[in-house]
Amino acid sequence: xxxxxxxxxxxxxxxxxxxxxxxxxxxxxxxxxxxxxxxxxxxxxxxxxxxxxxxxxxxxxxxxxxxxxxxxxxxxxxxxxxxxxxxxxxxxxxxxxxxxxxxxxxxxxxxxxxxxxxxxxxxxxxxxxxxxxxxxxxxxxxxxxxxxxxxxxxxxxxxxxxxxxxxxxxxxxxxxxxxxxxxxxxxxxxxxxxxxxxxxxxxxxxxxxxxxxxxxxxxxxxxxxxxxxxxxxxxxxxxxxxxxxxxxxxxxxxxxxxxxxxxxxxxxxxxxxxxxxxxxxxxxxxxxxxxxxxxxxxxxxxxxxxxxxxxxxxxxxxxxxxxxxxxxxxxxxxxxxxxxxxxxxxxxxxxxxxxxxxxxxxxxxxxxxxxxxxxxxxxxxxxxxxxxxxxxxxxxxxxxxxxxxxxxxxxxxxxxxxxxxxxxxxxxxxxxxxxxxxx
Numbered sequence: 001x002x003x004x005x006x007x008x009x010x011x012x013x014x015x016x017x018x019x020x021x022x023x024x025x026x027x028x029x030x031x032x033x034x035x036x037x038x039x040x041x042x043x044x045x046x047x048x049x050x051x052x053x054x055x056x057x058x059x060x061x062x063x064x065x066x067x068x069x070x071x072x073x074x075x076x077x078x079x080x081x082x083x084x085x086x087x088x089x090x091x092x093x094x095x096x097x098x099x100x101x102x103x104x105x106x107x108x109x110x111x112x113x114x115x116x117x118x119x120x121x122x123x124x125x126x127x128x129x130x131x132x133x134x135x136x137x138x139x140x141x142x143x144x145x146x147x148x149x150x151x152x153x154x155x156x157x158x159x160x161x162x163x164x165x166x167x168x169x170x171x172x173x174x175x176x177x178x179x180x181x182x183x184x185x186x187x188x189x190x191x192x193x194x195x196x197x198x199x200x201x202x203x204x205x206x207x208x209x210x211x212x213x214x215x216x217x218x219x220x221x222x223x224x225x226x227x228x229x230x231x232x233x234x235x236x237x238x239x240x241x242x243x244x245x246x247x248x249x250x251x252x253x254x255x256x257x258x259x260x261x262x263x264x265x266x267x268x269x270x271x272x273x274x275x276x277x278x279x280x281x282x283x284x285x286x287x288x289x290x291x292x293x294x295x296x297x298x299x300x301x302x303x304x305x306x307x308x309x310x311x312x313x314x315x316x317x318x319x320x321x322x323x324x325x326x327x328x329x330x331x332x333x334x335x336x337x338x339x340x341x342x343x344x345x346x347x348x349x350x351x352x353x354x355x356x357x358x359x360x361x362x363x364x365x366x367x368x369x370x371x372x373x374x375x376x377x378x379x380x381x382x383x384x385x386x387x388x389x390x391x392x393x394x395x396x397x398x399x400x401x402x403x404x405x406x407x408x409x410x411x412x413x414x415x416x417x418x419x420x421x422x423x424x425x426x427x428x429x430x431x432x433x434x435x436x437x438x439x
Contacts, residue, residue: 008305012037016298016348026344027287030294037301051304052297059296060289067166067176069285070253076277076284077260078113078231081267085130087112087231098195100202100209102138103148106131107194110152111159111187112235124153124387128394136397141208144201146400147408150391152194154376154416157342158187158369163288164376166249167346168368171295172354176249177242181433182365186373189429190419197411230266234259243437288343295347302351312356322360326424329353330374337378338385345375365434366427373420380413382406 012033019029038048059065091105091112098104110127127149135145157164165183169176202209238256241247247255264274315325329349336345350371357367379387388405423429 008037008040009302009310011040012301012305020340026340026348027291027294030291030298030347034294034297034301038304041301041305051300055296055300056293059293065170065289065292066250067253068163068288069281070250070257071163071166072285073278073281074234074253074256074260075113076281077257077264077269077274079126080273080277080280081260081264081269083231083263083267088127088130090229090232095195098199099206100140100144100198102131102135102140103144103198103202103209104195106135106148107152107155107191107198110149111155111191112232113156123156124150125390125394127153128391129396132395132397135209139210142400143404143408144208145408146391146395146405147410147412148194148198149395150380150387150405150409151412151415152191153387153391154379154412155187155191155194157372157376158183158190162372164342164346164372165368167288167292167343168350168372170292171299171346171350172364172368174364174368175434175438178365178434178438179368180239180242180249181437182369182430183372184433185429186369186419186423189422190373190416193415193419194412197415230263234263243433245437291343291347295351298347299351311352312359315356316359322362325356325360326362326370329357329371330420333371333374334378334381337375338381341386342375342379345378346371362424363427363431366423366430369430370420370424373416373423377413377416377420380409380416382410385409 015036016029016033019032020026024032034052035048038051039045042048042051088105088109091108092102095101095104095108106127109131110123113123113126131149132145136142156162162180162183165179166176168174169179198209234256237259238247238252241255242249242252261274264277269277315328318324320328332349333345336348340348353371354367358364379385382388385406388402388409391405392400392402
């Protein structure tokens with residue numbers, strides 16, 4: 001016997017939003033709202049539990065999920081080995097002819113490390129401790145230095161292997177490899193834009209980035225450079241293997257984790273450090289897995305209740321057209337980004353937004369990249385951007401204020417929005433490589 005119709009989705013959404021605003025963990029809130037919603041749909045508690053139980057089981061059995069803990073382990077080992085600092089050194093050497101070279105090196109290093117760590121907030125926190133002291137030592141203006149750390153932390157979410165792209169692919173049943181390829185050109189475009197801004201700002205106003213060679217990086221040794229090259233080679237192996245069809249994403253993640261262990265051993269990591277990296281990877285992965293299970297239950301609720309079709313009719317009934325629809329989604333993503341993390345943002349919105357975008361005729365890969373860009377921009381959105389607070393809590397300078405970080409990060413927020421608009425307006429920027437290599 002069935003209970004309520006599609007309108008049950010509004011009840012479950014109201015419960016979900018109320019729980020999130022009350023401070024309940026997003027995963028728990030999703031689970032509670034899903035159970036209540038499916039119960040109202042079938043009017044039978046046993047059926048509701050059976051459906052949601054099988055959904056949770058199937059989501060855990062998804063082999064694609066193995067990518068997440070393996071890439072998390074890769075990032076943790078490289079972080080604890082000190083290789084992140086070596087990577088920053090290599091980028092600094094490569095950018096030596098550019099005005100504001102430490103800022104430009106931060107863009108490259110932060111992006112590369114965010115890609116292997118999989119989490120923008122973790123990357124921004126790491127470079128707050130590595131890059132900021134070096135820029136401060138050379139007299140870089142505080143807001144300029146902090147802004148590039150916060151802004152470039154978001155860049156890594158476009159550069160595979162990205163946890164956000166993996167989660168998006170799992171939720172929408174898209175190809176992980178296609179989304180990895182789709183992020184390449186937009187990632188290069190955004191990274192290039194960031195570096196050009198850093199250089200232009202330093203050229204126009206030399207006071208923001210004084211010239212000098214007092215940085216400890218100027219005297220760093222050859223072993224550190226080799227370590228930085230080793231990380232880039234490892235990333236090239238992982239991504240090249242996926243793009244050329246040599247590895248599946250899961251196999252590539254396994255090779256990446258193995259390669260990171262080799263790099264860590266060469267860097268002198270001991271058994272205790274390796275075990276700590278494994279434990280930290282587990283601690284980072286477990287909440288993501290829990291969120292994915294809860295998100296799968298939420299998606300099943302949308303399916304069994306007919307809620308997606310009703311919300312889709314509501315969107316199109318407003319007469320907004322594709323531009324109006326994407327604008328409304330953008331506003332919601334930016335607002336949510338100020339109060340919850342990126343993965344939770346995806347789990348809450350993508351099961352609803354994705355079918356609507358496909359019905360509106362948007363390109364699947366371009367919409368995914370657009371969504372990731374906007375969601376990451378949400379982490380910088382004043383006055384509550386989560387990435388801003390992560391930098392504030394990590395930077396080793398008690399004089400740093402939230403105003404300093406927000407002031408410096410606003411240009412990067414604007415650049416992210418502009419690149420996102422370019423991607424959705426010219427979808428071939430994102431879809432060219434997937435169409436070329438994956439057909």
